[in-house]
Amino acid sequence: MSSSFTLLDICLSPRLSVVLDLGDYSEREVESLQWISGLSQLQHLDMSGANLSKASDWLRVTNTRPSLVENLHMSGCGLYHIPGGIANMTNLKFLYLDLNSISSIPKWLYRLSHLQSLILSFNFFHGEISSSLGNLTSIVNLDISWNYLNGSVSEIFESFSRRTSGQIESLNLFGNNLSGQLTDKLDNFEKLRDLDLSNNSISGPLPPSFGNLSCLEYLSIGDNNLTGVVSQLHFTNLTRLVEFDARGNSLTLETTPHWLPPFQLEMLILDYWHLEPSELPMWLQSQTQLRVLSMPNTRISGTIPTWLWNFSSQLEYIDLSENKLYGEVRIFRSSPFSEIFLGSNQFNGSLPLVSSTVGLLDLSNSSFSGTLFHFFCNNNSEPKALSFLHLGNNLLSGKIPECLRNWKKLSAVNLDSNNLIGNIPRSLGYLHSLQYLHLRKNHLHGELPPYLKKCTYLTILDLSYNKFLGKIPMWIGTSLSNLRVLSLRSNQFHGHIPYKLCDLTYLQILDLAHNNLSGRMPRCLHNFTAMTISSENTLPIDSLRENANVVTKGREVKYGSSLLSLAIILDLSDNIISGEIPEELSSLICLQSVNLSYNLLSGRIPPKIGDMRRLESLDLSRNQLCGQIAPSMSRLTFLSALNLSYNNLTGEIPKSTQLQSLDQSSFIGNKLCGPPLEVNCSNTNGTVPPVADQKHGGSDLLEDGWFYLSLGLGFLFGFWSVLGSLLLNLPWSIVFNRFLNSIVKKLYGVIVEHF
Known part of the structure; x- marks a missing residue:
């Protein structure tokens, strides 16, 4: 118009x-x-x-x-x-x-015999795909992807008559519930250019008749249950094939060393296949138009052949991760903004130099060694395109260099599980686009520097398992307002938990466990908005490759970006936190895991704890909690891990399917009765015999407490007078401070518990 x-x-x-x-x-x-x-x-x-x-x-x-x-x-x-x-x-x-x-397809739709193009994708269609598809005698383009349709894939193909099948050019059945095996009678689809059967439940072998689809340009069969061998015969007449995506199947590709394919691919995706022989196929050299090469977890072994280094200049995306490749990695020549994923192999030697045009780089989970200086500080005059860098779980050592400031487009940096030392460098404060920073499991030390507050877009900050010390700074709550994950686990932080942390309204995971934090839990917990609203209202994790390590139910789990958006966890265990558990904790109704164990908490379990209906794991063990177990706890129907052991709890365990199904170890070390314990409440006359507290070996704690207090104080005065001069040296100071905190923590626990 x-x-x-x-x-x-x-x-x-x-x-x-x-x-x-x-x-x-x-x-x-x-x-x-x-x-x-x-x-x-x-x-x-x-x-x-x-x-x-x-x-x-x-x-x-x-x-x-x-x-x-x-x-x-x-x-x-x-x-x-x-x-x-x-x-x-x-x-x-x-x-x-x-x-x-x-949600439904009316029968009259199949009577529109002049229809050439029918697009029904992204709806809620359900039920079986009708064999009446064959009545669409003029159909050329059919797209029913992203629905909930059932049916046998072979019957769908067979529903098209010889005349109909001969004119179909595009058939998209992606993302339904199709099952069964593929028919070997595909020869009639002589004009088929685009075929997408991915994300279904199709099983069995790939029929050789695929090799007769001479007009086929785009073939996608990924994420099904296909099995068997794919040979050169399957590609005999596929001279026009441009894209082949068959990821996520249990197929084996068998080709001869000197096979020359009839096609020129732009995209090849064979994730989780098995290649025979188990090496990078030589025929890849003939694919001069290839832009995307994805072969993770295909059991490829050996060194990367020399021809790939020259070949890489045309690739925009290469993924050879999760294989058995070894040796050194040379310089990658790459096309602009390329993505390179070589993680989870057996490479060694120094980190390779990469082109300044590389956008994403993953060299994690190998045996790269040496320092980061060579990688970051070479050719600093060139503008760097790198936005995602994963070097975690290698053998890298030395300090994080200051020249990191030249890589200004970095939004994700993962250096975890290496042997890095020193402080957090000032250069990190220049990475104003930084969203994800992983430095866990290194030997970094010192206080958290104020220049980190310039990274205002930080979403994940993981500094766990290092030697950081000092107080948790207030500016984390004021400057890093976008934080979703904050993990300072297993460091040497002391002092109170700053109330400004409550300003982190997007925070979903707060892990401050295994430090020397003291004082009371902040009463502003209700300000953690993301812990009080349903997960569908929380912000998504942008990076598809992003993940975080989370401790829940007593074990460490790695969450990918999709699950990470759903995890809501609070862990303050193994500190010196005292006082009562604030009532405001009960307002965090979306929490899945809470761990407050190994502290000095007293008072009663919050009576409204049953409001936390999504709670799956709760650990309040080894504190000084008293009184009865809150009756509302019987409403925690998702609870699968509970530990209330070694407190001063009394009375009958509330009755619920969840609580009575737990092991007795969840309740020992208290004065409780009723199932699952064998102590019958009706026979106790209101008293329950005490259980030996294994936390202190069952000895006379009052007597031992005074003994350890006098012994410890005497030792400290003697130790200080003899080695005081050594404390002027910073490393000695750090070690001694950690030692003092551990002793004070144990003695304080003994005194508070028994006086």
Whole structure:
């Protein structure tokens, strides 16, 4: 429609409207379109994006000549059913109903014998795919992807007659619930260019008849249950094949060393295949147009051949991770903004130099050694495109260099599980785009530097298992307001938990365990908004390659980006935190795991703890909690791990399916009765015999407490007078401070518990 005409002009001149595009209605709610019925010459109607949930009635108006309509676009129109008026459009050739909420396909749709293109993707279609598909005798392009349709994949292919199958050019069945094996009678689909069967449950072998689809350009069969051997025979006549995506199957590729493929691929994705022989295929050298090469976890072994280093200059994406490659990695020549993933292999030697155009680089989980200086500080004059860097779990040593400041586009840095030493360098403060910083399991020390507050986009900050000390700075809560994960676990932090941490409204994982933190738990816990609202309202983790290590239910788990968005965890265990558990903890109703064990907490378990309905793991063991177990705890129906042992709890264990199914060890070291304990409440006359506290070996703690206190104080005075001069040296100071804290923590626990 010419931009010089208005909707009023069209209504007054119905014969003018051969093509009508309602782009102006995009994203608006339309209540009536009956005026369209006056457009007697209408052939093409595009209403994509307009909300027609209340206006599809226009198709039932009879003033139009529906037989003239050939092209109808109703993508993303908020439809819950296919309007029945479409049945009268007997000459319809192109029908787009994707991105709606339609759940069923009416039988009359298969009678539209002139349909050439039918797009039904991204809906809620369910049930079996009808064999009536074969009645669409003019169909060329069929897309029913991203639905919930069932059916046998072989029957779908067989439902098309010889005449129909011979004209189909594009068939997209991605993301349904199709099952069964593929038919070996594919020869009739002689014009098929684009075939997508991925993300279904198709099983069995890949039939050799695939090799006869001579027009095939794009083939995707990934994420199914295919098994068996794929040989050169399967590619015999695929001279036009450009993209081949078969990831996530249990297929084996067998080719001869000197095989020359008939195709020129741009994309090859064989994730989780088995290659025979188990080496990078020599025939890859012939693929001069290849841009994407993905072969992770394909059992490839040996060194990277020399030809790949020159070959890499044309690749935009290469993934050879999770294999058995070894040796040194040479300089990568790469195309602009390329992505290189070589993690989880057996490489050794120094880190390679990479082109300044590399955008993502993963060299994790190998045996690279040496310092970071050579990698970061070579050719600093060149602008760096690198945004994602993963060098974790190697043998790297030395300090993090100051020249890191030249890599200003870095948004994710993972250096965890190495042998790095020294302080956090000032250079990190120059990475203003930094979102993910992993430095866990190194030998870094010192206080957290204030220049880290400049990284205001930080989403994940993991400094666990190092030797950082001092107080947790207030600026974490004020400057790093985007934090989703904060882990300072197993360091030497002391002092109170700063109340400003409560300003981290997006925080989902807070792990301050195994430090020397003291004082009371902050009462502002209810400000952790992400812990109080449902997970669908929390922010997603942007990077698909991002992950974090989380301790829950007593074990460490690595969460990928998808699960990380759902994890909500609080761990303050093994500190010197005292006082009562604040009532505000009960307001964090989305918490899945809470660990407050090995502290000096007293008072009662919060009575409203049962409001935390999503709680799966709760550990309050080895504190000085008293009174009865809160009756509301019986409402924690998801609870699978509970530890209340070694407190001063009394009375009967509340009755619930969850609590009675737990092991007795969850409750020992208290004065409790009732199942799952063998102590019968009716026979105790209100008292329960004490159980020896294994925390202190069951000895006379009052007597031993005074003994250890006098022994410890005497030792400290003697030790200070003899070695005081050595404390002027920083490393000695760090060691001694840790030693003092550990002794004070134990003695303080003895005194508070028994006095």
